[in-house]
Amino acid sequence: MLMKEYRICMPLTVEEYRIGQLYMISKHSHEQSDRGEGVEVVQNEPYEDPAHGQGQYTEKRVYLNSKLPSWARAVVPKIFYVTEKAWNYYPYTITEYTIFDTELKDQEREVCFIDIAYDEIPERYYKESEDLRYFKSEKTSRGILQEGWRDTQDPIMCSYKLVTVKFEVWGLQTRVEQFVHKVVRDVLLLGHRQAFAWVDEWIDMTMDEVREFERAIQEATNQKIGMFPPSISISETPLSSCALTGPASAPSTPMCTDAPESLSVPKDRPRKKSAPETLTLPDPAPSDVPQGSTLSPLPTSNHLQPSTPPSNSELAEVEDQ
Secondary structure: OEEEEEEEEEEOHHHHHHHHHHHHHHHHHHHHHHOOEEEEEEEEEEEEEOOOOOHHHHEEEEHEEEEOOOOHHOOOOOOOEEEEEEEEEEOOOEEEEEEEOOOOOOOEEEEEEEEEOOOOOOOOHOOHHHOOOOEEEOOOOEEEOOOOOHHHHHEEEEEEEEEEEOOOOOOHHHHHHHHHHHHHHHEEEEEHHHHOOOHHHOOOOOOOHHHHHHHHHHHEEEEEHOOOOOOOOOOOOOOOOEEEEEOOOOOOEEOOOOOHHHHOOOOOOOOOOOOOOOEEEEEEEEHHHHHHHOOOOOOOOOOOOOOOOHHHHHHHHHOOO
C-alpha cells in the first residue's frame, strides 16, 4: 500500500475555490472524454451525513484503457474503468477510487507539494493559454505567477489531497501503485492549473449557476462517452448480383465470377507456342545421321518434369505440333 498527501496551493480564497473546483472538474472531464473513454457521471445528488452535515455525493466511472501502459493493458479487461465515489462536505472531501475492494490500514504518508505554475506537466496536456507563468486574470488582476509566488501571493489557500493506493497482486503491486500515483499527480496538477487559468469564466458564478453548469456539462459528457456513430455501417438495400454500389467517385466493383467482355480472350485467337516446331543443330552432326539432315526434338520446358515416360496422348500432341 502506498499513501501520499498532495498539497496544492492556489491563488484563490477558500470560497472561490469551492466554485472554481466544481467548474474545473466538469469542464476538464468533458475535454478529456471522447468516444468511449473519459469520465461518466453515474450519480450526483445532495447527501447528508450525521457527522459532517449537508454535502454532495457523486459517483463516476473513469474509463482509461487506452491511457494504460502496455504492461497494464495485458492484465486488465478490454473494457476497464475505475469507480470514483466522492462525499463533498466543503471544505472537506472524501474521495474513494476502487478497482478491487480492499481493506485499507493506517500507515505513514509521504507529503508531496505541487506547484501549479512551475511543475512540469505531460507535453500532450500543455496549452500556452494555461501556462500560469504568463497568464494574468483580467477580472481579478491575479498573475503572472513568478517563482516563489506561494510566499508572496495574496489571497492564497492550500488544498490537501490524501490518496491511498493498494494493489496487492504479486509481481505487480509496486509497479501499479507507483503508476496510479503518477496519474493522480498529473491529474491534480493539470486540473488545478486549469482552475486558475479559467478563473475569468467562473469567478462571477453563484453556487446555483455552477451547479446548473455542472448538470448540463455532465449530460453532454455522458453522451460524448457513450453515444457515437459506429465505425462500420451496414446497408439493408438489396444489391445486384453482379455489381456493388459505392461512392460516386469510385468505380463499380464486379461481383460475379465471369470476366467482363473487355477482358475476354477471343475464341478464334491463335494459341502461342512455347517452343519452336523444329530445331536445326549445328555441325558436327552425329555419326549415325547424314550431314545436312535436321532433327525435330520435343519442346523444352523450364519446369521440372516427372521421371515417368510420356504417355501416348502426349506423344501424339507433340507430333501434331
